[in-house]
Amino acid sequence: MxxxxxxxxxxxxxxAIGWMPVANCPMPLAPADKNKRQDELIVLNVSGRRxxxxxxTLERYPDTLLGxxxxxxFFNEDTKEYFFDRDPEVFRxxxxxxxxxxxxxxxxxxxxxxxxxxxxxxILPEIIxxxxxxxxxxxxxxxxxxxxxxxxxxxxxxxxxxxSFRQTMWRAFxxxxxxxxxxxxxxxxxxxxxVSVITNVVETVPCGTVPGSKELPCGERYSVxxxxxxxxxxxxxxxxxxxxxxxxxxxxxxxRSVMSIIDVVAIMPYYIGLVMTNNEDVSxxxxxxxxxxxxxxxxxxxxxxxLRILGYTLKSCAxxxxxxxxxxxxAIIIFATVMFYAEKGSSASKxxxxxxxxxxxxxxxxxxxxxxxxxxxxxxxxFGSICSLSGVLVIALPVPVIVxxxxxxxxxxxxxxxxxxxxxxxxxxxxxxxxxxxxxxxxSKRNGLLNEALELMGTPEEExxxxxxxxxxxxxxxxxxxxxxxxxxxxxxxxxxxxxxxxSSMQNYPSTRSPSLSSHPGLTxxxxxxxxxxxxxxxxxxxxxTRLRSMQELSTIHIQGSEQPSLTTSxxxxxxxxxxxxxxxxxTSQITTAIISIPTPPALTPEGESRxxxxxxxxxxNIPSIASNVVKVSAL
Amino acid sequence: MNxxxxxxxxxxxxxxxxxxxxxxxxxxxxxxxxxxxxSTVCHRPEGLEQLQEQTKFTRKELQVLYRxxxxxxxxxxxNEENFKQIYSQFFPQGxxxxxxxxxxxxxxxxxxxxxxxxxxxxxxxxxxxxxIDDRLNxxxxxxxxxxxxxxxxxxxxxxxxxxYDMMGKYTYPALREEAPREHxxxxxQKMDRNKDGVVTIEEFIESCQKDxxxxxxxxxxxxxx
Numbered sequence: 001m002x003x004x005x006x007x008x009x010x011x012x013x014x015x016a017i018g019w020m021p022v023a024n025c026p027m028p029l030a031p032a033d034k035n036k037r038q039d040e041l042i043v044l045n046v047s048g049r050r051x052x053x054x055x056x057t058l059e060r061y062p063d064t065l066l067g068x069x070x071x072x073x074f075f076n077e078d079t080k081e082y083f084f085d086r087d088p089e090v091f092r093x094x095x096x097x098x099x100x101x102x103x104x105x106x107x108x109x110x111x112x113x114x115x116x117x118x119x120x121x122x123i124l125p126e127i128i129x130x131x132x133x134x135x136x137x138x139x140x141x142x143x144x145x146x147x148x149x150x151x152x153x154x155x156x157x158x159x160x161x162x163x164s165f166r167q168t169m170w171r172a173f174x175x176x177x178x179x180x181x182x183x184x185x186x187x188x189x190x191x192x193x194x195v196s197v198i199t200n201v202v203e204t205v206p207c208g209t210v211p212g213s214k215e216l217p218c219g220e221r222y223s224v225x226x227x228x229x230x231x232x233x234x235x236x237x238x239x240x241x242x243x244x245x246x247x248x249x250x251x252x253x254x255x256r257s258v259m260s261i262i263d264v265v266a267i268m269p270y271y272i273g274l275v276m277t278n279n280e281d282v283s284x285x286x287x288x289x290x291x292x293x294x295x296x297x298x299x300x301x302x303x304x305x306x307l308r309i310l311g312y313t314l315k316s317c318a319x320x321x322x323x324x325x326x327x328x329x330x331a332i333i334i335f336a337t338v339m340f341y342a343e344k345g346s347s348a349s350k351x352x353x354x355x356x357x358x359x360x361x362x363x364x365x366x367x368x369x370x371x372x373x374x375x376x377x378x379x380x381x382x383f384g385s386i387c388s389l390s391g392v393l394v395i396a397l398p399v400p401v402i403v404x405x406x407x408x409x410x411x412x413x414x415x416x417x418x419x420x421x422x423x424x425x426x427x428x429x430x431x432x433x434x435x436x437x438x439x440x441x442x443x444s445k446r447n448g449l450l451n452e453a454l455e456l457m458g459t460p461e462e463e464x465x466x467x468x469x470x471x472x473x474x475x476x477x478x479x480x481x482x483x484x485x486x487x488x489x490x491x492x493x494x495x496x497x498x499x500x501x502x503x504s505s506m507q508n509y510p511s512t513r514s515p516s517l518s519s520h521p522g523l524t525x526x527x528x529x530x531x532x533x534x535x536x537x538x539x540x541x542x543x544x545x546t547r548l549r550s551m552q553e554l555s556t557i558h559i560q561g562s563e564q565p566s567l568t569t570s571x572x573x574x575x576x577x578x579x580x581x582x583x584x585x586x587x588t589s590q591i592t593t594a595i596i597s598i599p600t601p602p603a604l605t606p607e608g609e610s611r612x613x614x615x616x617x618x619x620x621x622n623i624p625s626i627a628s629n630v631v632k633v634s635a636l
Numbered sequence: 637m638n639x640x641x642x643x644x645x646x647x648x649x650x651x652x653x654x655x656x657x658x659x660x661x662x663x664x665x666x667x668x669x670x671x672x673x674x675s676t677v678c679h680r681p682e683g684l685e686q687l688q689e690q691t692k693f694t695r696k697e698l699q700v701l702y703r704x705x706x707x708x709x710x711x712x713x714x715n716e717e718n719f720k721q722i723y724s725q726f727f728p729q730g731x732x733x734x735x736x737x738x739x740x741x742x743x744x745x746x747x748x749x750x751x752x753x754x755x756x757x758x759x760x761x762x763x764x765x766x767x768i769d770d771r772l773n774x775x776x777x778x779x780x781x782x783x784x785x786x787x788x789x790x791x792x793x794x795x796x797x798x799x800y801d802m803m804g805k806y807t808y809p810a811l812r813e814e815a816p817r818e819h820x821x822x823x824x825q826k827m828d829r830n831k832d833g834v835v836t837i838e839e840f841i842e843s844c845q846k847d848x849x850x851x852x853x854x855x856x857x858x859x860x861x
Contacts, residue, residue, distance in 0.1 A: 007700075007703065007704025007705075007707060007708070008704055008705075008708060008722055008726075009726070010701070010760070010764070010860050010861045011756070011760060012723065012726045013857075013860045014759075014760050014763040014764055014857060014860055015723070015739050015763075017763050017771060017774065017775050017778070017854075017857065018735070018738070018739070018775060018778045018779070018795070018799070019799060020775065020850055020853040020854060020856075021772070021775050021779075021823075021827075021840070021844055021850055022795070022796065022799070022819065022823050023849065023850075023853065024819075024822065024849075025849065026849045026852060026853065027849075027852070027853040027856055029856075030856050030859060030860075039700060054703075099707075100707075
């Protein structure tokens, strides 16, 4: 029963009076209305906008948030109203749904925001009214396509850890931009497709005469050259096809795909020609097979996105095209018949049969008008003019549909490309913001340690050096601190991690290092001992200085030295993206040892240098930044 | 575009009009806009005080009733189609349209083809707040399809069939063809005192007052609102 007519239930029950006198048996007892609550107004405060409605209005749909007792969770005792911290604009639509029974979708609203709100209020989007349902579905589909697109491109750009050779090959084939080899392959095949197509075309051009015989096409004059060219192209295509077949994740599906069929059809004629050169009877048929070589031009669709879009458009407009074809066929048959009978009387008329008139009708309807068949009788001319007028109409009608489809898909693609291009910049900005928050923690940690250090040193006036953090921040930091304690590891930032990795790998080389470095492996990794060790460092002012110097040494050595074997590959790749190179080198135990170097240098600069802002961490600012966007240590 | 002020209903006029439309190029069907004129008709009921006097409902009850009424019929009146559609929502399994028609005719006391809020509330007031005699009167009025003061067997058969139609196909025990007729026979046996084949209002009220079941069921309507 539709909830909207619940208000009419008393009427329906009253209408049962018509049954009472005719009933032979007694009626059952009516249900008693136990708490006969007067209908009351309830106030719904949504982000400050107050909506009021009757309680019974909301109770029409008892399986939603507002209709059930779930809304009691949002009841504010002080103001005696229900407070929802949500969007008031969308709430308008939600409340209208209760009032009218119809859910509408406002066009200006973002589809995901709207979906979120509906999910919050427990309303299924399927009950959106017919007036708005189409728009809703369109927008939802667009959104889903965009999400899928993003996911696809994400998957393509992520460096998956271990891809088998076959998978890498397939990825290289599908996305030529993944590696240089793939790009080379892509261009080479494109070049050979072009060469092959041009060869086919030039083959038939008449190429000067051999004296004593008629003009020969180039193909026969330079048959050897053309044959070599053809062979080369076919060999490349065959190799490409076999490689794709090998690399395809599902070979059966690959064989059935359109592109592979085109590939096969493009190279088959050559092989058939090889087999059948000497058989004169079949060579006639073989000649017609050569026409399939023109299919090689379709291989360009792998290289051109616009061509793919066109193909996709035609596929998606199949029904419109079918309608166009069908209506054209109907019109052709009708007009051909009429023209045939109209022109039957005239002598020497070209309209010898109805199928012969088909040609005239097609040429006229498409406004080509070759003029090889013209009606001569007056009736024929009248019908011929009607035919050409209607032809214009019939063809012009479905064309805009196809055009609009093409335009929509093309623009969607363009937007997707633009989004992908902007995505890198967007992600970089987002990452900077994220590292900001993680560095805030490290920053406050340093400040906290500094405060403790200063306390220990007994300089009370510098106790409040660290900036005051809000309660939420301090609680968050406490949480992270607990995690560190639990795992016996610490959070550090990117540059530190990278430096420490290099440091720790430098330890493998025998070199005159300050004793502080060599003492690293000896230090234990428990938290308490770390603290004690830190305190012992404090009085030694020269030790950290040497540490600092040693780090400087390290840094300079890093820059100059290129002979460290374990680092060469990672060195060059450091400038690009070095996670793969560096991470295997740094084991977690070494991290803890290296971390010790962090807090001590800043703690010891007596004048209390200004804290570097969280965005650019690294107390050793004199160490030149080495490829800042290098290692993505997931600190948080 | 000029239109004849009086809509010509003759086919010739219509053909001439469509030819004119074809020539001048106004292909828009004006009929759609014509339909819109009807729905903007609005009917407002009399004031609350008057309704309070006329019916036995309290002010609050009238308010609740009017809100429900106006929600379903924003134009202020119910026509037969609407009425049937609203009533059918309560009986999803069967076909309640015939019974709804009878109800509509019973509520539409001035027989103008529409039920306004006053008619609606007047009828409800009798059923829900009237005396037992009032209710029986109202029921008789419902059964008396041609309003001639007596119920014939055919009228009763129509009513009975419409009630059984509301049950729908899936009943236990399965509905038989002759069930309404048998029911009518038993009804007439009970009600028709002088066995003249019709039931008058006096016979009806008398017989009902003697029947305990009917009396008890009439009291069900006291607590509906």
